[in-house]
Amino acid sequence: MPPETPTSVELVTEGLLLEVVTAGAAIRRLVVTDDTGETNVVLGHADPMTYAVDGGYLGATIGRFGNRIAGARFTLDGTTHVLAANENGNALHGGLEGFDRREWTVLDRGPQHVRLALHSADGDQGFPGALDATVTYSVQPGAVRIDYTATADRDTVVNLTNHTYFNLDGEGSGPVDAHELRLSADAFTPTDAQLLPTGELRDVTGTAFDLRRATRLGEVLAADDEQLVFGQGLDHNFVVSGVGARHVASLRGASGRTLELHSDQPGVQVYTGAHFDGTVTGTSGTAYGPRAGIALETQGFPDAPNQPAFPSTVLRAGEVHSSTTTWRLGRER
Incomplete structure (x- = not known):
């Protein structure tokens, strides 16, 4: 059967319009109105x-497990679960489907x-337990809020996140190299060449990953660091x-537009969009090139089911997983 045509839902408040599509519970547009226009x-x-058909994760709700699980398998309470591998023998962003x-x-x-809901059957992509997830998007002047919930009938693992790419200078305006990023993070989880975490929590002090002060992304990406080679950037x-x-x-952004991100999650995946190669056409009709946007994915740690030192x-x-992320938007003149 051909896929359903997704429904588009527009949420409107003073100064903001958020468009959500039901396929992937994805954010398609976030239009900010300020003194420069829309x-x-x-x-x-x-x-x-x-x-x-294949959204390439743009703006999507990611699950059942965001990020990577090494070897597309994990052991929970003595039972090993084999997942659907979709990247170099690993499971990325929930597997093939x-x-x-x-x-x-x-x-x-x-x-x-x-408020949107999804039922994931027991064994879906290899994950144990039937899981019911919801995501709620809400807007108020200057802010977007995302609330997640999940329950399951068997013990399982879950890591829900949102994969929106931001370009505060405007969708389709080119690379985000001139954006400045500041993170409340004293450490990061380094990876191997397959972008799987090694298990180390590395202090950012003295590294290109020290973003505790606002730093231009172009400066970060130009640093000489093996980790940046592995990720083709962040x-x-x-x-x-x-x-x-x-x-x-x-x-x-260089435009002065700002984003403040708050969350109750232990980690945030920062991805500078190296994979964009002109094959994705945006809402403005512009083809996206490398670093056309930056993703800031609030999350549990990647490969956490295989890393006992990481947050569970x-x-x-019978328990309820819940988390909240908020985006506050503004403009500095």
């Missing part, structure tokens, strides 16, 4: 049907919120300082 600050596909490739159901919607999980809802990241991503049967 600017879409996220990357999205020109054709909404692309999300139903992750949540980004599913049609989500709209449970509830209003002018400023939409494609790394940072250890967010503190616990609970707190500051994760601040991003500033186990969801026990």
Whole structure:
């Protein structure tokens, strides 16, 4: 059967318009209105049907497990679970048919919120337990909030995130090299050449990964560091300082537009979009080249099911996984 045509839902508040499509529960547009006019600050596909066929994670809700699981397998309570491998023998973003490739159901919607749901059967992509997930997008002046929940009937693992790429100078305006990024992170999780974490929590002090002060992305990417070679730029999980809802990241474009990101998750994957090669056409009709946007994915740590020293991503049967991420948008003159 051909895929369903996704439904588009627009949420509107003063100064913001957020467009969500039901395929992948994905964010397609985030239009900011300020003294310069209207600017879409996220990357999205020109054709909404692309999300139903192969959205390439653009703006999507990622699950059942965001990021990578080494060897596409993990052991939970003595039982090994073999997953659907989709990247170099590893499982990335939930496997071959992750949540980004599913049609989500709209449970509830209003002018400023939409709540979507997805049922994932026991054994889906190799994961144990039937899992029910929801994601709620809501807007208010200057802010977008994303709330996730998940429950399962068997012990399992879960790591839900959002894969929006930001370009605060405007979607289709070119590389984000001139953006400045600040992170509340004293450490990051280095990887091997396959971008799998080694298990180390490395202090950022004295490295290109010290983003505790606002740093131009072009400067970071020009640094001589093997980790940047592995990721063709930044494609790394940072250890967010503190616990609970707190500051994760601040991003500033050359335009002066700003993003403040807060979350209760232990990590944030920072990815500077090296893979864009002109084959994806954006909502403005522009082909996306390398570094057309930066993803800031609040998350549990990659490969956590195989790394006992990392924060647990186990969801026990009958318990509720919940997390919240907020984006606050503004403009400095």
